[in-house]
Amino acid sequence: MNWFLNSMLAYWVVLLLFSLGAAAVIYFIWLKDSLI
């Protein structure tokens, strides 16, 4: 756990997954219906 909390790479991966999740939410709310 200590390694995880102090690891820059772990933080990078978690943050990227979170960001992609947020982008997916945006996609489903605003973009899904208007795409070609």
Place this chain on the structure above:
Amino acid sequence: MFEFAIAGISAPIFLLVLTGMTVGMVGGFIGVGGGYMVTPALIVFGFPGYMASGIDVMHIAGKSVVATIRHRQLGNIDWILGLTMVGGTMMGVEMGVRLLNYTKALGLSGIALLTGSVGIMIGLFLYTQIETHKAQKKINELTKAGKTVGRELSVSTLPLFFQSIALRPIVRCHTARIVISMWVIVIIGIATGVLAGFFGVGGGFIRVPALVYIAGATTHIAVGTDLLEIVVSGGYGALRQYMSGNVDMIAVWFMIIGAMFGAQFGSIATSFVRGPAIRYILSYSLVLATTGAFLRLFYMLTGQQYQFLNFFAIVFTLGEMIFLCLFIMTLVIFSVRHRHGKWVPGWIPSLVATP
């Protein structure tokens, strides 16, 4: 949704403002325009491809003024360095675009261009990432040895070589504390401009590393000075885009409203961190943009058959902007916590500035 009379489409205002805000934050922090993130996003929102480019460039011109004013206050601009480079940059972009048109007439394919631009981005990413990692390690070692480490530390020895070139006239950049041949600065401008014009990639993420690793400026000064550069080159680019019929000013306005907040936060955030933190975010933006480009390329090369690839490409294009913003906010939050003696992850102290 808003009906844009000039662009001729309806697009969600919230997403335009959000895009302006996120890219403003990233641009204010790492000194880029952010076009490589914004243009694909605008196409996803429904704008025609040519208008996406034009709206982006016009908004970059305005956003860069906002960020430059803040960076001026923070002492991050070397006017001599910036103004010496401007002429070279604009000449370089013009040369790059003409070279592109010439090679296209000879039959150069889009795939070759994409490969070239991806090659540059990966090369820059690797060099910046490796150098910054070594710099971070050295900061940790020096701190353990009881030394006070300043705002910037770079382990690259390239600047020493370029600063030793004695071609007159020699310029003295007072803020950046560089004494260097004017021709080196002009050639940096021309070379980065040619790469930008030819490969259609932004100038910022090539110029900032060039200012750090070739001219020897600190990262903060490279960021501020590059944003000054972008005001001039962006303004000129915006005029050309408008003349080509690629700009919807109302869409630009919505993005500027977002950038108003984002660029402020990004610029001010530089005062909370050391140089290597900025270089890390720059390298992340390079690798994420390259991955996004690969996903889009893969979708196109598979004949646009697989909708899940399109979904991933869109989610990645939007997600990379959100990621970079959240990372910048993380650095600021942890910097404040560190100043107050609270717990922060082990990788933070070397990246944040202590007053």
Place this chain on the structure above:
Amino acid sequence: MAEASKTRGAIKFIVWAVIGVALSGYLWVEYFNGTLVSWYYYKTASDGWAINAHTFANASKDKPAILEIGNFKKIEGLQAVPVKKGDRLPTNTNGIIDKKTVQEGKRVTLEGNTLKVTVPTQIKEAKGFKFRDTFMHKGIETNPWGGAWSVAFILALGFSLGLMAEGFTDMCGLKLEKIKHYEGVH
């Protein structure tokens, strides 16, 4: 002393906020009164027919749109105005169907005194994403003064918003000093 700088900050914030709001208001007024649109759809860049692409957006091979050709000063509905390069655009124009497209005959054909549109939209690709490419924006030339105005406007807006923000941080007492780039080991 701190209070004096906060007051100066507040004045700076208010002045530049008013200027920023005024500039934005000016933009919106010019938008709603049609000035921005008229600067954009200004002249023809090629020989062809001036049209309004919205009027035949739903045309198809089964249900083609028939555009009546005539020298209309304002395009209303399914109409097309013959133009030569450099002509000013009639009101309500948002694109040009050029002669080359009509000669190719894949999307638009000339039939007597009408243009028959069968393919109003093409799907094109840029930066790896698809977008709808219509006859909008094709063959038009913008007003160069519109370009100069737009760039000057955006730089002025950026300037006012930047100084407004500086005033705001001063007003809030947020001390932002020049970064000391060269202290300590570097």
